[in-house]
Amino acid sequence: MADWSRIETLPSERLDALFAADADRLKRLSLDVAGIHFDWSKTHLTADALAAFEALAKEADLAGRREAMFAGEHVNVTEDRPVEHTAERGEGKADSVARAASYHARMRAVIDAIEADAFGPVRHVLHVGIGGSALGPHLLVDALGRDSDRYDVAIVSNVDGMALDDVFDRFDPAATLLVVASKTFTTTETMMNADSVISWMTGAGVDDPYGRVIALTASPDKAIEWGVDETRVLPFSEGVGGRYSLWSSIGFPAAIKLGWEQFEELLDGAAEMDRHFRLSALHENAPALAAFADLYYTQVRHCETRATFAYDERLRLLPSYLQQLEMESNGKGVTVGGQPVGRPTAPITWGGVGTDAQHAVFQLLHQGTHIVPVEFVAVTEAGDTLPAEHHRQLLLNAFAQGAALMKGKQADDPARSYPGDRPSSTLLLDRLDARTLGALIAFYEHRVFVAGVLLGINSFDQFGVELGKEMAKAAAKGGGDFDPSTTDLIARAGLA
Numbered sequence: 001m002a003d004w005s006r007i008e009t010l011p012s013e014r015l016d017a018l019f020a021a022d023a024d025r026l027k028r029l030s031l032d033v034a035g036i037h038f039d040w041s042k043t044h045l046t047a048d049a050l051a052a053f054e055a056l057a058k059e060a061d062l063a064g065r066r067e068a069m070f071a072g073e074h075v076n077v078t079e080d081r082p083v084e085h086t087a088e089r090g091e092g093k094a095d096s097v098a099r100a101a102s103y104h105a106r107m108r109a110v111i112d113a114i115e116a117d118a119f120g121p122v123r124h125v126l127h128v129g130i131g132g133s134a135l136g137p138h139l140l141v142d143a144l145g146r147d148s149d150r151y152d153v154a155i156v157s158n159v160d161g162m163a164l165d166d167v168f169d170r171f172d173p174a175a176t177l178l179v180v181a182s183k184t185f186t187t188t189e190t191m192m193n194a195d196s197v198i199s200w201m202t203g204a205g206v207d208d209p210y211g212r213v214i215a216l217t218a219s220p221d222k223a224i225e226w227g228v229d230e231t232r233v234l235p236f237s238e239g240v241g242g243r244y245s246l247w248s249s250i251g252f253p254a255a256i257k258l259g260w261e262q263f264e265e266l267l268d269g270a271a272e273m274d275r276h277f278r279l280s281a282l283h284e285n286a287p288a289l290a291a292f293a294d295l296y297y298t299q300v301r302h303c304e305t306r307a308t309f310a311y312d313e314r315l316r317l318l319p320s321y322l323q324q325l326e327m328e329s330n331g332k333g334v335t336v337g338g339q340p341v342g343r344p345t346a347p348i349t350w351g352g353v354g355t356d357a358q359h360a361v362f363q364l365l366h367q368g369t370h371i372v373p374v375e376f377v378a379v380t381e382a383g384d385t386l387p388a389e390h391h392r393q394l395l396l397n398a399f400a401q402g403a404a405l406m407k408g409k410q411a412d413d414p415a416r417s418y419p420g421d422r423p424s425s426t427l428l429l430d431r432l433d434a435r436t437l438g439a440l441i442a443f444y445e446h447r448v449f450v451a452g453v454l455l456g457i458n459s460f461d462q463f464g465v466e467l468g469k470e471m472a473k474a475a476a477k478g479g480g481d482f483d484p485s486t487t488d489l490i491a492r493a494g495l496a
């Protein structure tokens with residue numbers, strides 16, 4: 001049984017005092033892994049806090065749970081499944097790794113066939129999917145695909161028809177490949193969007209529109225039933241959770257946009273982080289240290305949110321990707337044993353892009369009444385073609401914000417004073433390439449896992465999303481047992 005009292009009773013000194021008291025602070029709380037420099041020295045973690053978290057991790061059997069995950073045990077207890085996303089990058093149980101490799105080979109063969117014009121002319125790739133079947137691939141394509149002229153890829157998730165309308169305006173139906181991404185192949189939004197793309201193609205006179213569909217799914221039978229030829233179904237394992245699935249065939253839009261070599265680089269970068277997570281002692285283990293900092297702020301300082309600011313335009317989708325990864329994984333109220341957790345679980349994850357966010361939300365970070373642990377993510381090597389001064393300004397702004405949050409400033413006028421002592425961490429990537437992004441995303445996955453284990457929760461189910469889906473489905477069928485307010489809203493919108 002994990003004893004949290006050792007964490008809750010940790011003394012809380014100011015950050016500047018912590019720096020003054022420990023000449024080794026920066027060294028102790030920073031790491032370089034897989035092309036990423038991690039710096040937690042501006043958090044309130046101390047040597048004592050680390051020792052307390054390591055003891056807690058021992059009690060929670062973090063090492064055992066980690067091995068159980070890599071060994072393919074059914075750590076997703078509520079769904080009685082293994083957790084197999086690391087096998088997608090070659091790390092895990094041998095049969096899971098072999099299966100993932102054969103699925104990857106199949107994906108590669110289909111991409112080769114598309115490139116060889118076996119599907120007729122393809123200039124546009126229209127990927128429909130939602131949640132984990134969209135956020136990961138979208139992040140990859142947006143971050144890494146900017147300089148690629150290999151296919152015009154659009155990723156549509158929303159059931160709001162405006163999302164598809166925008167794509168229909170610019171894509172040629174006769175040169176479009178429809179990619180339907182859904183683990184279950186039952187998700188309402190995705191299936192409705194897929195049907196509408198087929199209608200758009202049919203309306204434009206495309207012969208055999210189903211012949212221009214690729215399905216990415218863990219439910220191949222359902223895809224075939226919907227109309228996709230078996231040879232165009234790219235499967236992945238049930239054990240790969242939706243929000244952990246970009247490494248599987250769900251990463252298809254990235255693989256086709258970037259080319260297969262780049263996709264493999266992504267997997268290799270993630271595998272490097274897997275090995276680091278699996279083999280490193282906790283005091284030098286990036287996902288563990290990040291999770292310890294996160295837990296310190298939720299459990300000791302009662303912070304309800306945590307914010308990530310990407311100081312790189314290419315990573316502008318990172319905050320929304322992290323929202324699903326972190327909140328769908330650890331936004332839980334009961335333990336693996338079904339008991340109330342009895343303490344805060346995942347903080348609300350939010351964020352934005354620097355420097356824009358500085359001129360919008362940073363006021364609250366510097367002077368507001370909420371303490372928000374901030375994470376800065378920046379890249380040393382510039383991605384733009386403008387004079388170097390742009391990137392210099394960008395990075396210096398990120399670093400200065402972290403310094404200002406910590407230092408604060410006293411002035412005679414309270415309105416012009418800054419309390420300081422506000423925590424931040426910094427992740428500085430050498431460059432933004434497929435390999436480093438793979439490592440970064442795997443780092444976030446393992447960080448979520450560590451927090452889940454210490455909290456005693458299952459990070460791999462998501463039953464919390466079901467009730468709303470059920471009620472929307474009932475309403476769509478004209479039924480449902482709704483309260484007066486909801487009944488009135490349905491009637492007012494003319495939907496009764």
Ligand code: F6P
Pocket residue numbers: 130131132133181182183184185186187190242243328462465
């Ligand atoms: O509603 C949540 C969810 O189940 C996510 O976990 C998942 O990523 C998303 O829906 C999409 O599901 P699917 O890939 O089965 O369409």
